[in-house]
Amino acid sequence: MILFPAIDLKDGACVRLKLGDMNEATVFNADPAAQARAFEAEGFEYLHVVDLNGAFAGRPVNGAAVEAILASVKMPVQLGGGIRDLAGIETWLGKGIRRVILGTIALRDPDLVREACRAHPGRIVVGIDARGGRVAVEGWAETSELTTIELARRFEDAGVAAIVYTDIDRDGVLKGLNIESTLALARAVQIPVIASGGLASLDDVRRLLEPDCRILEGAISGRALYDGRLDATEALKLIRAAREALN
Template sequence: MQLFPAIDLKDGACVRLIKGDMDQSTKFNDDPGDQAAKFEAMGFKNLHVVDLNGAFDGRSTNEEAVKAILSATRSPVQLGGGIRDLVGIERWINAGISRVILGTAAVRDPEFVKSAAKEFPNKIAVGIDAINGMVAVEGWAETTDMAAADLAKKFEDSGVCAIIATDIGRDGMKTGVNVEFTGSLADTVNIPVIASGGVKGVEDINALKVRTGKNAIFGSILGRALYDGDIDPAEAVQIAAE
């Protein structure tokens, strides 16, 4: 299983939100590059970066912060938030981003996502953010009438290399990851699924890993619990690697 420490960017700083609410943010580091280097030193091999301002504005906003992260680490970095066109995708891939995450665009224009996946093989992931199983968009500000599983099915055999599945109701809450929701998506498609939202400790990483089903859960994003010191990095890396 792969682990992805999260660096969420708001106004150039590294923050964590409660249930995606921009008004409920906690700043953890004014220097995102420094935070990226710290995560790499802890032994993590991947990073998950979200441009929060960009997700709400519909365009990349924290560009300098993202570039600082890329300069500070050799780890592969996946990036989401405000990327809505091929020009933006290509620009970030050329800048060194290993995987671009498309969320709102996946709901509004799935054909665009499929074309992007063909043009940039193994570089396009879909972010599926859900409230009670229903997809949310525009930085989680709007809930749709589409079930998360139905959205996932649209991208089967399209070239999309991963799905990041977030239970918004648990995000930033440290109430435990939603293994059932993540597992159901993993079993719905043959696209690798990464869990996000609610991880409170290494027991959640283990629960995701040992969960039985048609397809294994590919990875997990680590957020507030890691920042708060509730997750021992060495133990987390060991469990994921076993």
């Protein structure tokens, strides 16, 4: 199980939103690169970055901040937000992003996702954000009629490296992960699933380490890490112990 610390970028700063509302943004660090270094120093293995402005604009907006992060850490970084074409995918992969996350475009142009997967095996992730079980796009501003499982199954044979599943109704409010819906998605497809939205405490980490959650690739944590509700040292210690027990 990988615990991904999240850096959400808005206007060049590291923020967290409440329920995906850009007007409900709390700035936690004005220096995203410094935040990335801090996460790496704590022992995290993989960083999750989202260009929030980009998700709304449909094009990268916080590119300078992302590049500063890449220059600051050695751990792999996955990036989403505003990446809507093959050129954009290839640009970021060329700059050192390990995996690109495609969200809105996965719904709008699934053929592009398939093409990207063929060109870059193991480096394309699909982001599925859901509100009330329905897929939300355009920075969560629009909700479609498609369910999360219906969208995920469209990419079953595409070569997608993983699915990041975010429950918008849990995001940024520290209510705990929606384990039930996340596991339902993970059981419905062969693609590895990463849980996102609501991770609040060590209890969530312990839940993720129970046997039924072993099918998940990992989980993303944001606000709980920033406000101290989730102790990074203790969380990573639990994860290491669970790995050792399995080995």
